[in-house]
Amino acid sequence: MPETLTGRDDEARAEQVYQLVLEGIVAGRYEQGVRLRERELSELYNVSRIPVREAIQRLEQDGFVETFPRRGAVVRQLTLADVNELFDVRLCLETFAARMAAVRVAAGEPGGRLQELLDDTRQAIDDGRTDDVVRLSAAFHAEIVRLSGNRLLIESVKPLFGRMRWIFGLAHNRSNELQRDEHMELCNAILGGKADLAYTLAYSHIELGREPVLKGLAETLEP
Amino acid sequence: MPETLTGRDDEARAEQVYQLVLEGIVAGRYEQGVRLRERELSELYNVSRIPVREAIQRLEQDGFVETFPRRGAVVRQLTLADVNELFDVRLCLETFAARMAAVRVAAGEPGGRLQELLDDTRQAIDDGRTDDVVRLSAAFHAEIVRLSGNRLLIESVKPLFGRMRWIFGLAHNRSNELQRDEHMELCNAILGGKADLAYTLAYSHIELGREPVLKGLAETLEP
DNA sequence: ACTCTATTTTTGGTATACAAAAAGTCCGGA
DNA sequence: TCCGGACTTTTTGTATACCAAAAATAGAGT
Numbered sequence A, B: 001m002p003e004t005l006t007g008r009d010d011e012a013r014a015e016q017v018y019q020l021v022l023e024g025i026v027a028g029r030y031e032q033g034v035r036l037r038e039r040e041l042s043e044l045y046n047v048s049r050i051p052v053r054e055a056i057q058r059l060e061q062d063g064f065v066e067t068f069p070r071r072g073a074v075v076r077q078l079t080l081a082d083v084n085e086l087f088d089v090r091l092c093l094e095t096f097a098a099r100m101a102a103v104r105v106a107a108g109e110p111g112g113r114l115q116e117l118l119d120d121t122r123q124a125i126d127d128g129r130t131d132d133v134v135r136l137s138a139a140f141h142a143e144i145v146r147l148s149g150n151r152l153l154i155e156s157v158k159p160l161f162g163r164m165r166w167i168f169g170l171a172h173n174r175s176n177e178l179q180r181d182e183h184m185e186l187c188n189a190i191l192g193g194k195a196d197l198a199y200t201l202a203y204s205h206i207e208l209g210r211e212p213v214l215k216g217l218a219e220t221l222e223p
Numbered sequence C: 001a002c003t004c005t006a007t008t009t010t011t012g013g014t015a016t017a018c019a020a021a022a023a024g025t026c027c028g029g030a
Numbered sequence D: 001t002c003c004g005g006a007c008t009t010t011t012t013g014t015a016t017a018c019c020a021a022a023a024a025t026a027g028a029g030t
Helices: A013-026 A038-044 A049-061 A080-106 A114-127 A130-147 A151-170 A176-191 A195-221 B013-026 B038-044 B049-061 B080-106 B114-127 B130-147 B151-170 B176-191 B195-221
Strands: A065-068 A072-075 B065-068 B072-075
Touching: A013 A049, A013 A151, A038 A049, A049 A065, A049 A072, A049 B049, A080 A130, A080 A151, A080 A176, A080 A195, A080 B080, A080 B151, A114 A130, A114 A176, A130 A151, A130 A176, A151 A195, A151 B080, A151 B151, A176 A195, B013 B049, B013 B151, B038 B049, B049 B065, B049 B072, B080 B130, B080 B151, B080 B176, B080 B195, B114 B130, B114 B176, B130 B151, B130 B176, B151 B195, B176 B195
Parallel strands: none
Antiparallel strands: A065 A072, B065 B072
16 A cells, blocks of 8 residues: 655644545545545554544535544445535536636736646647546636636635536546647636627537536446 | 523534523624634533634634634624625625525426415514514525525535624614515516526615615614 | 853644444344 | 354544644833
């Protein structure tokens, strides 16, 4: 097992445990429905139960596990309804973020790393680095939210992005090329300060992602 | 001090500590900027540090305290920017909830306790029970979100409502009468299945609440 | 008054213990 | 064989005691 708290352990233990377990869940090493026992994890990662509890608590907030009183934590079972709900909430928040980002850019705020992320994605696609494409794509969405300037929005969206990452691990997505094109259009709208256009483009871009993910997940769920 | 874990303490200690501290913050007993020391709280409430830590962690997620590594938790300082951000995110999520609630009612789902809450508010206003009016008003908003049927949305909105309660404790609101009229219109739109109208009414109702709260808070912040 | 140092507090973490609730196991009877 | 209840084991939630290291505070010297 490659997952031990190696090297400098002067970092926050709870944070490390959180990351490791999260990685395990997203990568599918912890299958859905599996119980996460405190002692088990604390022995596996060589920490006491306290950081483990803290990590589990955070995993629960972020929607990866479900806990039951006196029964502990279980890796959540993702349903199609969950995915639909996730896309609906993303539509609410990310379209607003796109509009606000455009408004702020129009008002003179810097455009952040938007263009840069887009260029990097281009490179990653050309090089066939699929993992990087996914990561950069997610970073693009996160950057838009960051550009909205609304800290509460950023905070509210964070758990949604975590879930997206998880879902993408289970259900593959549509063409990276198509997505990048949409990102480019959206990027131009935001950097051009065109708020309504940014809103519309963000809406259709997110909505276009729904069906493929639902289909992909449906296959994984019922083989 | 009336705040000790009295009676049957067979309930979750962490939950009780959370509630008690939260109550203290909302009621203004813990002023903004005050440090929340683990030992202090554990002695005050007669529990060990573990439930206290868990409670503080949850208070942080819900936006009531801020924690700094090795320095612990501090009651957050609410700024006007925070209030604006909160209203913006509420506009995103609650208007969507109102629309969805109307759609679902139109599709035959039950209308929940919406009408009932409205009637109770009427009574509370007539009786001059101001606290109940505020509580019922908040419950009305929560009920709309619940009727949206989106569990992720419900979850995402919960911390926002907690913050609203806090803010209303600091800055008083506009006329209960006016608000109730708006609630009534919104209720009718939802129960009538008029999705677009529900959306519009929810939007203006929330937006109308912004200025008074900002003004009220500005006075409290700078006396 | 102001800065630098020494002392005390406080956090984040470990280890251990224990009651009570779940979960798991076993056994006898239909 | 299958079922249901009694018994045993696990696991959580919490308490207590303790520690290193960082932060806050007090103190001393200029």
